[in-house]
Amino acid sequence: MKKYTPNYYKKFRCIADKCQHSCCIGWEIDIDEETLEFYEAMEGKDGKKLKESISYEGTPHFKLKDGARCYNLREDGLCQIICDHSESALCDICADHPRFRNFFEKFTEVGLGLCCEEAARIVINDEEPFSIDSDAKAADDEERFCLKLRQKAFGILQNREKTIKERFSDLAKEFGFSFEFKLSELVSLYLSLERLDEGWTEYLEELKDFDQKIFRDDAYSKKFENLACYFVFRHFADGIYGGDYSERVKFCLASCYLIGAMVESGKDIEEVARMYSSEVEYSEENMERLIKEL
Numbered sequence: 001m002k003k004y005t006p007n008y009y010k011k012f013r014c015i016a017d018k019c020q021h022s023c024c025i026g027w028e029i030d031i032d033e034e035t036l037e038f039y040e041a042m043e044g045k046d047g048k049k050l051k052e053s054i055s056y057e058g059t060p061h062f063k064l065k066d067g068a069r070c071y072n073l074r075e076d077g078l079c080q081i082i083c084d085h086s087e088s089a090l091c092d093i094c095a096d097h098p099r100f101r102n103f104f105e106k107f108t109e110v111g112l113g114l115c116c117e118e119a120a121r122i123v124i125n126d127e128e129p130f131s132i133d134s135d136a137k138a139a140d141d142e143e144r145f146c147l148k149l150r151q152k153a154f155g156i157l158q159n160r161e162k163t164i165k166e167r168f169s170d171l172a173k174e175f176g177f178s179f180e181f182k183l184s185e186l187v188s189l190y191l192s193l194e195r196l197d198e199g200w201t202e203y204l205e206e207l208k209d210f211d212q213k214i215f216r217d218d219a220y221s222k223k224f225e226n227l228a229c230y231f232v233f234r235h236f237a238d239g240i241y242g243g244d245y246s247e248r249v250k251f252c253l254a255s256c257y258l259i260g261a262m263v264e265s266g267k268d269i270e271e272v273a274r275m276y277s278s279e280v281e282y283s284e285e286n287m288e289r290l291i292k293e294l
Contacts, residue, residue, distance in 0.1 A: 002107040004134045008126045015118045017077030024073040028061045035091040046084045102237040106138040114277035120270045123230050129158050130229035150236045157228050164224050165215040175246040181257045193286045200275050214260045228256050251291050
């Protein structure tokens with residue numbers, strides 16, 4: 001099956017020990033069956049050490065040490081498996097993170113998720129207009145309709161003759177709603193969702209009394225163009241299954257609006273986007289509620 005990726009995709013490399021928010025901390029990493037067989041066949045001192053890091057309770061996974069750190073995460077921030085055996089020895093989850101996929105009948109799109117700080121840096125700061133050359137000719141009728149509609153959305157978002165707020169308003173109008181959100185209502189909705197990081201809760205709570213205008217200038221216009229294109233790229237294609245394209249665009253714009261308010265309040269856009277992605281995009285329940293209730 002063919003694979004298509006955005007123009008910035010090949011710029012990504014894991015920054016390993018330089019990462020401030022390691023994906024090797026805070027969750028159990030399941031090991032796929034093929035990789036587990038590979039690990040169990042390893043011999044010698046390194047093989048024994050690797051097998052000692054595996055728990056067989058439930059789905060086989062790596063044990064966690066103090067601080068919910070993966071058993072194989074060294075104190076210097078490097079992965080013991082990579083150091084001993086190279087990246088080719090990683091299980092599927094570790095090798096794949098932070099990528100996501102849009103599945104079509106005859107091809108797949110692969111993107112970089114913002115939950116990774118390095119991916120967020122690349123996506124938000126890319127200087128070239130977002131592009132992905134998916135093969136519309138290989139798509140069926142509904143997929144082709146989706147891709148054409150999504151491309152129109154990208155075109156609206158990338159019209160740099162207008163301010164970013166004007167572009168957001170044009171996109172909302174194209175999909176049948178108004179780009180008007182009450183920040184207090186958005187904050188209440190997001191506070192009602194499942195939350196993992198107390199820092200995210202604090203960011204939301206700080207917006208309760210926020211009264212500045214959002215997107216009042218174009219200082220961050222390119223960054224928010226990239227951010228909006230990312231959200232549309234990641235979430236629009238799932239509209240094929242339910243036809244809820246308008247609802248998905250509204251989610252994308254509401255996401256930008258909330259992040260925009262946090263940036264106006266003095267927060268770093270890359271860190272806010274990373275936290276937003278971790279809290280929202282990786283929770284199926286949160287995503288379903290937002291697309292339904294916004």
